[in-house]
Amino acid sequence: MSKAIKLKKGFNINLDGKPELKLDKSIKASTFAVKPADFQSLRPIPKLTVEVGDEVLAGDPLFFDKPNPDVLFTSPVSGEVAEIRRGAKRAIDSVIIIADGKNQFKDFGSANPKNLSREDVKAKLKESGCWAFIKQRPFNIVAEPDAVPRDIFISAFDTNPLAADTEFTLGAELKAFQAGIDALNQLTDGDVYVGVNGGIGGSSFDGLSNCTVNKFSGPHPAGNVGVQIHHVKPINKGEIVWTVSPYDLVTIGKLFLHGKYDTSRTIAIGGPSVAEPKYITTYSGAKVSALLDGNINEENVRVVSGSALVGDNIGIDGFLGSFHHQLTILDEGDFYEMLGWILPSYPRPSISPTIPPFTLTTKFPFIKKVDSFNANTNTHGEKRAFVVTGQYEAVTPMDIFPQQLLKAILSNDLDKMEGLGIYEVVEEDMALCEFVCTSKFNVQETLRKGLDLMREQG
Amino acid sequence: MRKASFLRKQIDKVKPYFNSNPILHTVFDGLETFLFQPNETTTSKTHIKDGMDLKRTMVHVVIAMALCAAHGTMNIGHQHYASMGMFPGLFDGLLYKLTYGIIQFLPIFTVVHLVGLGIEFLFAASKGHAIEEGFLVSGFLIPLIMPPDIPLWMVAVATAFAVIIAKEAFGGTGMNILNVALTARVFVFFAYPTAISGDEVWIAQDYNIIHQIIGLPQVAFEHFGINKMPDGGWATMMVDGYTGATPLALAAKGGWPAVTEYYSLNDMIMGFIPGSVGEMNKLLIIAGAAFLVFTGIGSWRIMLSMLVGAIVMGILLNVIGGAMGLDQTAFVNVPWYYQLIMGSFFFAMAYMATDPVTAAQTESGKYIYGFLIGVVGMIVRVLNPAYPEGWMLAILLLNVFAPLIDHVIVNRNIKRRLARVG
Numbered sequence: 055m056s057k058a059i060k061l062k063k064g065f066n067i068n069l070d071g072k073p074e075l076k077l078d079k080s081i082k083a084s085t086f087a088v089k090p091a092d093f094q095s096l097r098p099i100p101k102l103t104v105e106v107g108d109e110v111l112a113g114d115p116l117f118f119d120k121p122n123p124d125v126l127f128t129s130p131v132s133g134e135v136a137e138i139r140r141g142a143k144r145a146i147d148s149v150i151i152i153a154d155g156k157n158q159f160k161d162f163g164s165a166n167p168k169n170l171s172r173e174d175v176k177a178k179l180k181e182s183g184c185w186a187f188i189k190q191r192p193f194n195i196v197a198e199p200d201a202v203p204r205d206i207f208i209s210a211f212d213t214n215p216l217a218a219d220t221e222f223t224l225g226a227e228l229k230a231f232q233a234g235i236d237a238l239n240q241l242t243d244g245d246v247y248v249g250v251n252g253g254i255g256g257s258s259f260d261g262l263s264n265c266t267v268n269k270f271s272g273p274h275p276a277g278n279v280g281v282q283i284h285h286v287k288p289i290n291k292g293e294i295v296w297t298v299s300p301y302d303l304v305t306i307g308k309l310f311l312h313g314k315y316d317t318s319r320t321i322a323i324g325g326p327s328v329a330e331p332k333y334i335t336t337y338s339g340a341k342v343s344a345l346l347d348g349n350i351n352e353e354n355v356r357v358v359s360g361s362a363l364v365g366d367n368i369g370i371d372g373f374l375g376s377f378h379h380q381l382t383i384l385d386e387g388d389f390y391e392m393l394g395w396i397l398p399s400y401p402r403p404s405i406s407p408t409i410p411p412f413t414l415t416t417k418f419p420f421i422k423k424v425d426s427f428n429a430n431t432n433t434h435g436e437k438r439a440f441v442v443t444g445q446y447e448a449v450t451p452m453d454i455f456p457q458q459l460l461k462a463i464l465s466n467d468l469d470k471m472e473g474l475g476i477y478e479v480v481e482e483d484m485a486l487c488e489f490v491c492t493s494k495f496n497v498q499e500t501l502r503k504g505l506d507l508m509r510e511q512g
Numbered sequence: 513m514r515k516a517s518f519l520r521k522q523i524d525k526v527k528p529y530f531n532s533n534p535i536l537h538t539v540f541d542g543l544e545t546f547l548f549q550p551n552e553t554t555t556s557k558t559h560i561k562d563g564m565d566l567k568r569t570m571v572h573v574v575i576a577m578a579l580c581a582a583h584g585t586m587n588i589g590h591q592h593y594a595s596m597g598m599f600p601g602l603f604d605g606l607l608y609k610l611t612y613g614i615i616q617f618l619p620i621f622t623v624v625h626l627v628g629l630g631i632e633f634l635f636a637a638s639k640g641h642a643i644e645e646g647f648l649v650s651g652f653l654i655p656l657i658m659p660p661d662i663p664l665w666m667v668a669v670a671t672a673f674a675v676i677i678a679k680e681a682f683g684g685t686g687m688n689i690l691n692v693a694l695t696a697r698v699f700v701f702f703a704y705p706t707a708i709s710g711d712e713v714w715i716a717q718d719y720n721i722i723h724q725i726i727g728l729p730q731v732a733f734e735h736f737g738i739n740k741m742p743d744g745g746w747a748t749m750m751v752d753g754y755t756g757a758t759p760l761a762l763a764a765k766g767g768w769p770a771v772t773e774y775y776s777l778n779d780m781i782m783g784f785i786p787g788s789v790g791e792m793n794k795l796l797i798i799a800g801a802a803f804l805v806f807t808g809i810g811s812w813r814i815m816l817s818m819l820v821g822a823i824v825m826g827i828l829l830n831v832i833g834g835a836m837g838l839d840q841t842a843f844v845n846v847p848w849y850y851q852l853i854m855g856s857f858f859f860a861m862a863y864m865a866t867d868p869v870t871a872a873q874t875e876s877g878k879y880i881y882g883f884l885i886g887v888v889g890m891i892v893r894v895l896n897p898a899y900p901e902g903w904m905l906a907i908l909l910l911n912v913f914a915p916l917i918d919h920v921i922v923n924r925n926i927k928r929r930l931a932r933v934g
Contacts (some may be wrong), residue, residue, distance in 0.1 A: 069560075356559060362558075365559060387551070390551050392519070392548055393547065393548070394548070394549030396567070403560070403563070408564065408568060408807045431559050434563045435561075438686065441569070441868055458918075458922050489560065
């Protein structure tokens with residue numbers, strides 16, 4: 055039964071530099087990387103299957119996690135393994151591949167997933183590298199190959215600040231999208247649920263079959279799959295559900311349609327410090343300096359793979375994250391602002407009515423409404439103890455007490471964490487709490503600690 | 513990167529000299545972050561942050577109280593002169609009234625901050641923390657809820673007690689269980705009851721040393737044609753028909769008719785009556801409350817439910833009074849709407865009950881918390897002969913019970929979650 059769910063709580067952050075719905079095909083990256091750290095739950099030193107200098111095809115394995123040797127992590131492009139970069143304690147930071155530009159794919163053979171058994175579908179996903187795209191809740195880890203999820207959830211839209219518009223980026227990939235759904239359907243005894251944007255007239259994804267389509271409308275985080283799960287069929291203790299991003303679902307679909315591991319994706323490049331916000335097409339793990347070449351109009355910027363709320367600070371020489379479909383370029387806010395706490399000198403996003411979205415101008419009536427913000431990375435205040443209450447609840451459209459949950463995590467109270475619904479949330483669902491927090495509390499970091507602790511304790 | 517201003521450069525130059533000593537460093541850091549929002553940037557996965565911080569939150573509460581403080585200051589002077597039959601009109605001798613009021617109020621305000629901030633600075637330095645902003649509000653509240661001529665040493669002791677025992681002992685701002693300002697008041701109330709109850713303390717009558725230095729007593733000398741302080745103090749100069757008793761004290765003795773004998777409804781609403789410094793003018797307090805609600809800083813849930821609680825209990829008391837056949841001179845028979853006007857109900861509702869740290873923290877818990885304060889406060893006020901006003905004790909009592917209210921609300925959420933499993 056399809057539902058239309060209207061969410062009231064939440065907050066949309068409008069940032070400057072929203073990409074125009076125009077695809078720039080001229081931009082190509084030639085260096086790509088797969089970063090083990092992108093995949094939650096992987097051990098820091100996975101087993102490498104390639105050496106520097108090896109030639110690989112798109113879909114050839116690069117490494118695997120030792121406990122699950124058949125779940126392969128594969129190369130997004132064909133080319134040569136240029137470097138295996140190591141981080142602290144010899145952990146593998148990234149495997150870097152220089153593309154040969156020929157785009158040669160390893161052939162996994164096309165098949166209609168409806169005609170395959172569960173084991174066959176699993177085997178295909180695992181050997182091609184697609185398995186790594188399936189995330190398991192609770193904990194947001196790479197799906198356990200032996201588990202059978204209660205249901206599988208996909209959110210077909212993204213409400214993060216400056217997120218890529220999936221109607222634009224994936225609207226033409228419906229066939230692959232459907233094939234992906236068909237494949238996922240073989241993995242669960244339950245349902246595949248797709249959450250589509252109910253805030254727009256009609257979505258390209260309305261007509262999908264072999265799944266339950268629910269419409270969600272409301273401010274961010276309405277597009278977060280975790281919020282959607284909570285409203286459709288919440289995760290209870292002992293239950294497992296899987297989630298897949300719509301981009302990765304298309305990749306899975308293409309595997310079955312064409313037999314290729316094709317991670318090509320259209321991503322959004324936006325943010326206040328981008329000269330020309332736009333969409334480009336590239337492959338998973340592309341080097342961002344090539345994608346951003348000359349497109350930054352400030353010197354002191356932060357390059358974020360992902361959104362301003364849930365992203366990684368990767369630097370200009372970094373690589374697009376495996377689960378990220380947007381780049382956000384922000385001004386660094388490492389400057390002092392005189393009396394900035396009481397007299398903000400420039401407009402900034404806030405849920406507080408004390409910081410109205412207005413700016414002063416020199417022209418009558420000397421005040422102008424601000425529609426989008428040039429937000430920077432300044433914390434706008436120092437860390438404090440919890441004082442203000444009700445803020446987190448105002449931006450969390452779930453039947454959860456975020457502040458009490460965080461306090462339970464801080465006091466290592468496992469029973470309470472479980473009781474207060476830690477299984478139902480991952481970092482992105484509480485990212486807005488971190489944004490709004492008056493006391494500048496590290497919400498996502500703390501939540502991850504709690505999730506890791508729960509996982510360790512089994 | 514923005515260019516550093518001249519002032520910023522000077523601060524950066526002197527900054528290293530303050531790092532040698534923890535107390536110096538804490539004080540410097542406090543002033544520096546007051547002058548400049550720090551250049552800290554985000555380090556986690558959330559790269560942008562709301563412009564709101566604790567300093568801004570606290571300062572908005574202070575702004576909401578500023579007019580109450582201004583009115584209170586003027587009223588100290590007005591009561592002082594009017595009680596002696598001088599300048600009976602509100603705007604007569606305004607300058608004298610203001611001067612007298614400021615010189616009466618400012619020492620209290622200064623002592624509170626010297627003691628309170630001093631202790632905060634010491635604790636912050638010893639813990640190696642930054643100074644938390646909680647005292648911005650507590651320090652503003654304490655002078656407003658004291659009688660106008662309370663001895664300064666009592667203010668100092670009460671403030672020290674409140675900050676050390678009610679707050680720092682629990683871990684500082686955000687950790688306290690009891691409202692800090694009310695703890696200061698309740699300390700005076702139980703330790704020095706004569707200084708904060710009865711009919712004599714609510715009008716400032718004496719001239720302190722600063723008054724004498726600037727020659728203010730001269731105005732009264734001339735008025736009465738005397739040249740030294742009257743024997744028995746200035747209180748003996750109080751004119752007939754004037755009382756230092758608050759409306760509540762009168763109502764406790766003789767019901768609403770006793771109140772109206774001395775005060776008009778208008779006086780009570782506009783706050784030109786004896787009492788604690790800042791809790792007088794109901795219109796300004798309601799304006800402050802509206803400001804807090806509009807800015808989202810004060811919880812409308814607590815304010816509304818406390819109002820409802822007080823009204824419900826007020827009506828109930830009226831009904832009981834009627835059923836017992838008591839006449840209009842009984843306290844229980846003071847109509848519930850007048851109960852709201854007398855005393856410090858609105859002040860307690862706007863600024864005391866809404867303290868987010870000591871109130872219930874869950875949104876639905878706030879309704880229960882506020883409602884119970886309204887009910888308990890009215891009971892203490894009307895049915896207890898020992899205490900003339902109820903809100904201080906009601907709020908402190910509910911401060912203690914707020915975690916229990918939250919516990920119930922949070923546990924219901926846990927049970928809902930368990931029930932899903934079936």
